[in-house]
Amino acid sequence: MLKNKKGFIGIIILSILFIGILFYFQNNKKMNYKKVLENQNYDIVYDKLKTEKDQVPYININNNIIKNINKEIDSLYQYYLIYSPNGFHYQYNISDDILSIIITASVIQPESTHYDILYKSYNIDLNTIKPLKNEEILKKYNITEEKMKYYLSNKFLNYYNDLIKQKYFTEEECNFKCFLENKNVENILEDNNYYINHGHLELYKYFNIFTDYQEENYFNEESFHFVIT
Numbered sequence: 001m002l003k004n005k006k007g008f009i010g011i012i013i014l015s016i017l018f019i020g021i022l023f024y025f026q027n028n029k030k031m032n033y034k035k036v037l038e039n040q041n042y043d044i045v046y047d048k049l050k051t052e053k054d055q056v057p058y059i060n061i062n063n064n065i066i067k068n069i070n071k072e073i074d075s076l077y078q079y080y081l082i083y084s085p086n087g088f089h090y091q092y093n094i095s096d097d098i099l100s101i102i103i104t105a106s107v108i109q110p111e112s113t114h115y116d117i118l119y120k121s122y123n124i125d126l127n128t129i130k131p132l133k134n135e136e137i138l139k140k141y142n143i144t145e146e147k148m149k150y151y152l153s154n155k156f157l158n159y160y161n162d163l164i165k166q167k168y169f170t171e172e173e174c175n176f177k178c179f180l181e182n183k184n185v186e187n188i189l190e191d192n193n194y195y196i197n198h199g200h201l202e203l204y205k206y207f208n209i210f211t212d213y214q215e216e217n218y219f220n221e222e223s224f225h226f227v228i229t
Helices: 002-028 064-082 134-140 145-165 176-182
Strands: 045-050 055-059 088-095 098-107 116-125 193-197 200-204 225-227
Touching (some): 064 098, 064 116, 088 193
Antiparallel strands (some): 045 055, 098 116
């Protein structure tokens, strides 16, 4: 009886060890990205064009959806070339089989006299070769749209309070609602470009900094970069 009990316990322990080992390898295996490459001589993302100030990415995956994304990137670059180019570049990273790319470009919009920053991100599940929507990215990090809205509202409120403290304007001159309207972020969840950087979720969000209060002297390019996790 005692031997049977010990044998049963031994089987349970071995089963737990087997499941643990299986779980470990399932969650730590690395995808063989060579399988999806369009051109084996290049990395999964490489420079289609590179000059002293411009760096245009090409996603090296043989897939119709990716071909359309590459065309979109080309169109973005052509648009940038029209409007007084001042630097077009990108970063990319692979985290948990998700390819993430963030493109940054400085442009002068029509009828404008100053540079704006254009951001565009792409997040691609390399297992399905499908782009991830913003809602899917937030879900991956267990972040609801309400939480993101709260997070960003607080970030902008901090900017607002600091600008008042530094006497750029008074609360009477421009309340928080006025401030957000001046920034063109009435809907704070629009125009959000998520970038997954070594497993961390980051957000690039451009907003207007050129107002009657000379706020361009307060903000810089880092002001548009938010580290979420």
